[in-house]
Structures are given as C-alpha cells and as structure tokens.
Amino acid sequence: MKSMFKPALVAAALALSACGGGLGAGESGWSSYSPAPVRRLQVADGTLSVAPPRPWNRRRSSYFEDIRQTEDWTLNGPYLDGISFVGGLRNGQYLIRQRRTDNQQVPKFRSEMTPPEIAAMLESLFRVRGGAVEFRTLGLQPRPFLGYNGFQFDYEHLDSDELWRKGRVVGATINGRLYLILIDAARTHYFGDTLPDFEAIVASARLRR
Numbered sequence: 001m002k003s004m005f006k007p008a009l010v011a012a013a014l015a016l017s018a019c020g021g022g023l024g025a026g027e028s029g030w031s032s033y034s035p036a037p038v039r040r041l042q043v044a045d046g047t048l049s050v051a052p053p054r055p056w057n058r059r060r061s062s063y064f065e066d067i068r069q070t071e072d073w074t075l076n077g078p079y080l081d082g083i084s085f086v087g088g089l090r091n092g093q094y095l096i097r098q099r100r101t102d103n104q105q106v107p108k109f110r111s112e113m114t115p116p117e118i119a120a121m122l123e124s125l126f127r128v129r130g131g132a133v134e135f136r137t138l139g140l141q142p143r144p145f146l147g148y149n150g151f152q153f154d155y156e157h158l159d160s161d162e163l164w165r166k167g168r169v170v171g172a173t174i175n176g177r178l179y180l181i182l183i184d185a186a187r188t189h190y191f192g193d194t195l196p197d198f199e200a201i202v203a204s205a206r207l208r209r
Helices: 008-021 115-128 190-204
Strands: 033-036 041-043 048-050 056-059 070-074 081-089 132-145 148-159 164-174 177-186
Touching (some): 048 081, 115 132
Antiparallel strands (some): 041 048, 070 081, 081 177
C-alpha cells in the first residue's frame, strides 16, 4: 500500500525495498522502519496511544518530510497495506507538506469542518498526492471515537498502478484538533486481513489528558 501521506513514487520505492529484503535493515544496515510491538505505544505527536494486536512496522519520521502530527505503519509493505495516525492536527494545518506554487492543493484542516468536509479533504489527499484516478465513497456515518462523537468514512480507490485499494477512517474533532486512524490496503486479501487489526487498534486508542 502507498504510504498515506507520501507521494506515490516514494511509496513505490519503499514497496520495492520491502519486497527485496523485508522491512528490516538492508545492505546498508539501515531501514526506514522500526518495530511496533504488541504493547501500548504513543503515536503521531504523542497525544494518541494505541495497542496493536500483533507486531506491525512503524515508519521512522523524516525531518524534512513528515508532519509531526502524523505517523504511518505497515504490516506487509506500504504498497500492500498501511495504517496512518493523525494526532491533534490543529486548525489551519495541512496533513502533508506542499508548496504554495503547486497547481493542485490538498485543503488545510479547519476546526469547524463537518465529517463530510473532512472526508472531502481526505479524498483530495488521495487524488492530488496519492495518484488516485478514481475514488468512491462507500459510506459515511457517525461513530464514537476516543469518547467523543466522531465518524466512520469508508471508501475505495483505483490508482495509476491499476490496483484497487480500500480504506476506512475513524476520527473526531476534539477541542478543535483532528484525531483519526486510517487503514488503506489492497482491496483483494490485504484489506480484509488487516481490518481486524485496525478495529482492535481503534478500540484501544486513548487520548493523553
């Protein structure tokens, strides 16, 4: 699966690396991934914690690329599956870094956004930066998250690599900040295989007080 908050070409390179030598260290002895063991872990900016039901792999942050409030995990490689976390994205911030001169822009988060507007922002993310050539909303409904009134957004998309992917987002705006957990995986096999992990992670999510 493509990393949720990175350009498609970066994700493809990561996927090729994973297929060639797993998610551990390669010939250089360094990997962009570190273990996410079965215990409670702080994710994103540290205001959110989760407990995975089995070991995953978390992508190490990049000083020049990452937004501090986001974090990506994968089980089988970023081309096939992934879970992304957004922890405490503030009003006026973007999910990704982008230049003002870019022809297409992913909208910034606004604290007064409704769930349909947040879903539209995420769709824009997949179309503008993820390479989606077709995007379908499968459902948008209320769902409690972190003890607050939140939402569940289900979707699927066809990317330029001709692979259909499916995803689910569970999130909420809390005290003006956006918190969400997102799964995105190849529609055949990988989404169904990792969805129980996603649901367990969502159920385990805790907000630091």
